[in-house]
Structure formats: structure tokens, C-alpha cells
Amino acid sequence: MEAMVFIHAQQPLSHEDRKTPVPGPAQVLVEVSACAVCRTDLHVVDGELKDPKLPLIPGHEIVGRVRASGPGANHFYKGERIGIPWLGWTCGVCRYCQAGMENLCDTARFTGYTIDGGYAEYTVADERFCFRIMRPWIVFEPESSKAQQSWSAIRKFALQPTADTLPNRKASVDAISTICQPGRCRN
């Protein structure tokens, strides 16, 4: 697959041919439809965030379709449109994870920072941190890239963004807009 790869800070990304990743346990293989550029991505490639995975495929605001599932991954069906957010993995046992605030987990892994992201034709992601893009969300494309950051916000506010709950949907979008401010993707 083609991929854009971050190797050196403040240098252009490298256009590379990479082996298409194979989904591991609990992971899905996603064919990337779109991946936005967030201010946090710029912080990463400018070398302003410490200890990125290197070399790294950046990009954490991903929309794509599931093409395969790894062992034990069964949340999504083949062909389903899903979003992959910044938060890519957490420990599940620390006080933050136990309190439902896993976005603050001290050992969290982040898409396009400490794990490969979406500036590629395919990516793999832990399905527990992905979410379906339901029909109402499609109206936000290509802005829906921001919707990937909404998962914790939606859960936090217990919102169900459905077509017939416009007030909730608007509140969801408001919540989303607070999530992905420059350099603040962990909020």
C-alpha cells in the first residue's frame, strides 16, 4: 500500500510503499477513505510532541471501511464505515480507565503518534476504540473527520446521535468541537 511516513521532524513526509498491515487480536483492517489534518499532526511532524513512534504514519482523524477483522474482533462487519480516533489503546486498569476517563490513561497509545495512523491506503486499529459512523453523521462529510474525536464526548454526555434527535445531534457536534482543538486532542 502507499503511505506517507514521518521520519525526521520538520522534514516532508516520505512517500513509501508499505506492506498492508494484518489485523491482530481485537483489531480491524480499515481501507482509509479520508484522513484529516489536525493541528496535533502538525505538532507531531514539527517534533513538538516527544517520543513518537518512528518511522510513523501520521493521521488520527480517519474515516474508512472495514476490510478484515483480526482474531476476536467482531464489533463491525466487512464493508462497514467506521471512524478511528486519536485514542488508540488504553490499559483498562488504571484509575482513569476504571473511572471511564480512559482518554487520560497514563499508558495510552495514540493513533498517528505512538501507533501508525491514517495517511495510508490501509490502517489497523483496535476496534474497541473505533465507532460506527451512523447515517446522520454522513451529512458531515468531509467534516466528519472531526467526528472521530467525538467518541469520548458522546459517551461522556450520553448522547445518541440519531436522525430524529436533532437537539442531541447538535449537542454532539458542539461537544465534538471542544474535543479536537489545537494540541488538545486528549480532552
Ligand SMILES: [Zn+2]
Ligand atoms: Zn486531532
Ligand SMILES: [Zn+2]
Ligand atoms: Zn489506563
